Amino acid sequence: MAQLCFVTRRGDPVLVQPIHPTPRELKRLSDLDDQESLRFYRSVIYFYRRSQQPRGDDPATIIRGALAAALVYYYPMAGRLVELPADRKLLVDCTGExxxxxxxxxxxxxxxxxxxxLCPPVPCAAELLCLPERSSAAVVNRPLLYVQVTRLTCGGFVLGVQVCHSLVDAPGIKQFLIAVGELARGMEAPSVRPVWARELLDARDQPLANYHHPEYDLVADDDDDKLLRVRVPGGAAEEEVVLVHRAFRFGAKELRLLREQLPPAMRRSRCTTRFLLLSAFVWRCRTAALGYEPGEQVRFMFVMNARGRVRRPLPEGFYGNALVFGVAETTAGELCSGSLGSAVQLIAAAKARIAREDDYAQSVADALVLRGRPRIALPPTTYLVTDITKWNLHEVDLGWGMPVYGGPATTTLATFHMPAPGGGITVPMSLPQRAMDRFAANVQKAVVDGESAIRSRI
Structure with a gap:
């Protein structure tokens, strides 16, 4: 497909307020919410086809009205963040602006x-969103939600949403958008009522981090960032690296062939999930493609959700941040020369450390307060992944049916495991061109190796 290029014609921004009066109050964000790393606007984007049923309704008009109705229930989103001067604690001033x-x-x-x-990075995403995409931004005293509805020539439209990450995580924004869709389709109230309950993820009165949280450990700066810049041979100057983007789909066949390269017991175990298998495989391929020195420390960092704990459940309707980060570490040499099974075990151990502790999220909140709300540590050798295959971000019906695509607009320096059309998992990847070529070759070689492993056992 030829490179897409177009310019949107935008109207002036307007403020959409709740259609009914809402409480004027201050609401505290949790200590998970207001960590430094979440002070930016996360984007999600939805593409809808023309409605199969004749309707003269303008999507912008419908969505604007549904937003106003939804903000009656989600009224903190119509407010503004304020920051306490003493400890930079964030609160929502529910102004209804x-x-x-x-x-x-x-x-x-x-x-x-x-x-x-469609897959992130979405072509020309900047034309479909209100704000430039950044990994950090000023979030105080400004709208917490930016929405753009772009009408297309085919009768379809695009819904671009950017929400302050300090207020919601991915399940939270999905819950809000589902409510908008329900109200747009004529329901009198959302099927799931929002619950604040941020105090459940606050640090304790006497903070005590029970566990080690390497995701917040300070790391030394590394001038040789192979993903963003490269040293020019013979000098201290640097050249910026141009990233290329490509999506890799791992269907049932590819996942089966990868599994065949594991030891027999691990191959048969239900504990060896698709997430573990694919994460380990891509981490190894990506590390080899970027050409790190054998002794360099490399990290795999992933997002886990604190919802659904048996002993510390969050109530239905909770839409705040309930995410924590897992970290697996080793050297580039050990990762690339070791087996796929060894990489699976590294990630499985990191995941188990979080999953088995019902108070892990509480410990994260304690650590954040004790350390002064730091950013997560992302040295250049980190591979950060969010698995959204089970979050069903695309399930937002605004009255035009389910979207053709619903999910992240961009990948920045992180990536995702995403549900692929027709089944399987799609992994968007951003790498320098040479590294991308090596990565693609490693993926293809793994398919061949898997087929060879099967033949050798027949």
């Missing part, structure tokens, strides 16, 4: 984006 809303038009059709093959 509203969220930013923009109508736009673009001379482009949905199929021009790739249709069912």
């Amino acid at each position: 509203g969220v930013s809303f923009v109508e736009a038009d673009a001379d482009v059709a949905l199929d021009d984006f790739g249709g069912d093959t």
